[in-house]
Amino acid sequence: MKKNDRKTASSNSGEQQNLTAGAYVEGILWGDRVMLGRAITLVESNRPEHRPLAQEVLEKCLPHTGRSLRVGITGAPGVGKSSFIETLGTYLVREQGRRLAVLAIDPTSSVSRGSILGDKTRMEKLTTEPDAFIRPSPAGDSLGGVAASTRESMLLCEAAGFDTIFIETVGVGQSETTVAGMVDFFLLLLLPGAGDELQGIKRGIVEMADLLAINKTDGDRIPLAKAARQDYAQALHLFPAKTNGWQPKVVTCSALTGDGIAEIWKLLVDYQRLTTESGWFSQHRREQMKRWLHEQLEAELRHRFFQKKGIREKLADMELAVASGEISVSKALSELIKN
Ligand code: GDP
Numbered sequence: 001m002k003k004n005d006r007k008t009a010s011s012n013s014g015e016q017q018n019l020t021a022g023a024y025v026e027g028i029l030w031g032d033r034v035m036l037g038r039a040i041t042l043v044e045s046n047r048p049e050h051r052p053l054a055q056e057v058l059e060k061c062l063p064h065t066g067r068s069l070r071v072g073i074t075g076a077p078g079v080g081k082s083s084f085i086e087t088l089g090t091y092l093v094r095e096q097g098r099r100l101a102v103l104a105i106d107p108t109s110s111v112s113r114g115s116i117l118g119d120k121t122r123m124e125k126l127t128t129e130p131d132a133f134i135r136p137s138p139a140g141d142s143l144g145g146v147a148a149s150t151r152e153s154m155l156l157c158e159a160a161g162f163d164t165i166f167i168e169t170v171g172v173g174q175s176e177t178t179v180a181g182m183v184d185f186f187l188l189l190l191l192p193g194a195g196d197e198l199q200g201i202k203r204g205i206v207e208m209a210d211l212l213a214i215n216k217t218d219g220d221r222i223p224l225a226k227a228a229r230q231d232y233a234q235a236l237h238l239f240p241a242k243t244n245g246w247q248p249k250v251v252t253c254s255a256l257t258g259d260g261i262a263e264i265w266k267l268l269v270d271y272q273r274l275t276t277e278s279g280w281f282s283q284h285r286r287e288q289m290k291r292w293l294h295e296q297l298e299a300e301l302r303h304r305f306f307q308k309k310g311i312r313e314k315l316a317d318m319e320l321a322v323a324s325g326e327i328s329v330s331k332a333l334s335e336l337i338k339n
Pocket of ligand 1: 075215256
């Protein structure tokens, strides 16, 4: 366990000792943000003794979850994700009467603790809005662990009455796929005037997106952004159509001026209506839940395997034995998984 974890975990345990699952749930359903924050800290805790209580809280909240629009937002560092969320989020809570929770998955925070998403002053306006709740990325040792607690936090936020959930991630690795697996709609932010390779965006990510938004379409960049929009629109036509009947779109926007922001929201609402009417929306969520169960099961089995005493040394021995042809892979496997 790294130093930071220990600090969080020990301060958690003191704070959580006195609360019952019922107290957490009552507070959450009441919309008590402090209680919501504490419940999220509980589900983020990696201390095994916190799990039963966390599970009980989640279980009791479950009937109150699911009634939100879950949106994943990704893009390279500096593309304007936090500015975009600030501008769109403020519009949503002030002008659309929405209640918004913003969660983040930051793969860098688990490796270096030098978080890309968390170490700047972000979303200052949104932070002060009573109908917005912003929670930074949890610390964790693996993307899987961080994703698990983000998914659970999302459910808690829904139970607390948030009807719109944004999950932000940095477009630099595996985390986009993880986020796409837990949201209804996936939005990729791009910069005007640079190809996606230059922006560090992998082709697969563009294919996953339901909407490409070219941010920073303001000032001198407007002509560049318009050209980029055409290029991307053409590129999207080369991809196979989505099974849900939605045609991914390319739009331009500016988090700075607010141009294009309301139009983006309208597209999200259209998307939700279209996919709800066709039944795809809930079908997709059911599929996500099943996949989630499988992923969690695999993670748990792996975890249990590596918990076994001396298993890493034994694995290293088996690697050598297999590599040198001393024993077969099949035999090594039996040796490793027997109790
Ligand atoms: P993130 O790393 O993707 O979260 O990006 P930030 O939101 O921190 O933005 C990076 C920089 O781009 C900041 O200096 C922002 O002020 C600036 N920025 C973000 N959105 C826009 C925009 O729409 N137009 C312009 N001109 N600058 C922007």
